Amino acid sequence: MATLALLGVCVVSPAGVAEPLPALDVRLEQTTVSGVSSGGYMAVQFHVAHSAMIRGAGVIAAGPYFCAQSSVYTALVNCMKPTRLQPVPDVRLLAAEAASFAAAGTIDPPDNLAGSRAWLFSGKRDETVDRAVVAALQRFYRQYLPADAIVFIDTLPAGHAMITLDAGAACSASQPPFINDCDFDAAGELLEHLAGPLQPPAREAAGRLVRFEQGEFAGGAPDAASMAAEGFAYVPPGCERGGCRVHVAFHGCRQGVDAVGEQFVRDAGYNRWAETNRLVVLYPQVVASYGWTGGIWSPRFVFNPRGCWDWWGYTGPLYPTRAGAQMRAVRAMLDRLAAPAKAVGARSFGVGEPQPAASPAASQRPAADGQPSPGRD
Numbered sequence: 001m002a003t004l005a006l007l008g009v010c011v012v013s014p015a016g017v018a019e020p021l022p023a024l025d026v027r028l029e030q031t032t033v034s035g036v037s038s039g040g041y042m043a044v045q046f047h048v049a050h051s052a053m054i055r056g057a058g059v060i061a062a063g064p065y066f067c068a069q070s071s072v073y074t075a076l077v078n079c080m081k082p083t084r085l086q087p088v089p090d091v092r093l094l095a096a097e098a099a100s101f102a103a104a105g106t107i108d109p110p111d112n113l114a115g116s117r118a119w120l121f122s123g124k125r126d127e128t129v130d131r132a133v134v135a136a137l138q139r140f141y142r143q144y145l146p147a148d149a150i151v152f153i154d155t156l157p158a159g160h161a162m163i164t165l166d167a168g169a170a171c172s173a174s175q176p177p178f179i180n181d182c183d184f185d186a187a188g189e190l191l192e193h194l195a196g197p198l199q200p201p202a203r204e205a206a207g208r209l210v211r212f213e214q215g216e217f218a219g220g221a222p223d224a225a226s227m228a229a230e231g232f233a234y235v236p237p238g239c240e241r242g243g244c245r246v247h248v249a250f251h252g253c254r255q256g257v258d259a260v261g262e263q264f265v266r267d268a269g270y271n272r273w274a275e276t277n278r279l280v281v282l283y284p285q286v287v288a289s290y291g292w293t294g295g296i297w298s299p300r301f302v303f304n305p306r307g308c309w310d311w312w313g314y315t316g317p318l319y320p321t322r323a324g325a326q327m328r329a330v331r332a333m334l335d336r337l338a339a340p341a342k343a344v345g346a347r348s349f350g351v352g353e354p355q356p357a358a359s360p361a362a363s364q365r366p367a368a369d370g371q372p373s374p375g376r377d
Contacts, residue, residue, distance in 0.1 A: 022341070026334075031055060031245065031334065034194075041311035043062070055117065058120075061121070091140040135152075176255070195279070200276065204272070208234070251285070256286055
């Protein structure tokens with residue numbers, strides 16, 4: 001593996017072989033998140049619900065916390081293509097909802113957001129999510145964050161996509177895999193704002209791209225939460241023995257592994273920055289779902305035909321809180337990454353080798369237990 005790393009080769013789990021997510025003793029208190037479209041909404045949800053832990057959120061083409069308010073119609077109209085008669089919900093009311101959730105103990109106190117940062121992006125050629133929606137997110141964050149902690153970029157002729165320096169389709173495109181070459185490194189820009197100052201990115205990503213089983217983090221039934229059987233994590237060589245930070249990157253609708261393979265995981269732009277900045281990148285995955293799941297004892301109808309993250313309630317009313325099915329699963333993945341890495345000499349246990357048990361503190365954290373497509377790409 002060391003030889004491959006020197007050659008600039010990203011080592012990946014064998015095709016089709018999922019392995020345990022490794023324990024790497026990461027620093028959870030320095031976690032950052034980002035996402036595109038439905039993944040942007042999920043990043044905002046995770047930022048607000050876990051504001052005591054998350055240091056910042058990068059959001060491309062998404063709006064404020066609890067924007068849909070459990071309504072598919074509100075999601076599709078007010079929170080994607082608002083009009084004068086059906087505007088984006090008032091962010092003061094959304095802040096009041098967040099305060100209510102916090103008073104009930106289902107999310108962290110929103111005042112914690114004051115110590116974090118936000119990086120927002122809206123493409124001028126994005127015809128899926130209006131700029132007004134992202135501007136509302138900026139107003140939502142201004143209720144908690146100082147002005148210099150928020151960056152809002154809306155000047156590029158970009159379509160509805162993850163924006164990159166040199167990968168993907170034309171900048172103005174809005175089509176699979178929703179990765180656009182705009183001569184702009186969105187991953188690097190948002191990471192620099194949220195977690196900087198950073199070292200320049202590596203020329204190649206030479207770490208491990210781990211394909212891991214998500215079922216254990218979703219109560220053994222990932223399909224019940226429209227989650228894929230497998231997720232991914234990028235682990236730089238310098239993070240094998242612990243002490244690194246984590247960034248969670250949420251893909252958009254029709255952008256998961258079932259739709260575009262590993263293109264988002266490999267080409268979104270995060271891994272080269274992770275390589276030189278001791279950063280593990282977690283890529284949780286959801287899939288398109290349409291039908292009954294959960295078996296005879298706990299049946300649930302999941303309607304998520306475009307493989308979006310849940311930001312309007314298709315997994316149930318708890319979706320924007322720490323108790324939401326997808327929120328619990330991602331938090332459980334982070335807890336696994338934060339478990340102590342067991343070093344043997346200069347080597348840590350790798351993927352597929354026996355993993356150490358989580359620390360007592362970690363074991364007390366919350367455990368892991370579609371739609372006409374809001375956030376559709």
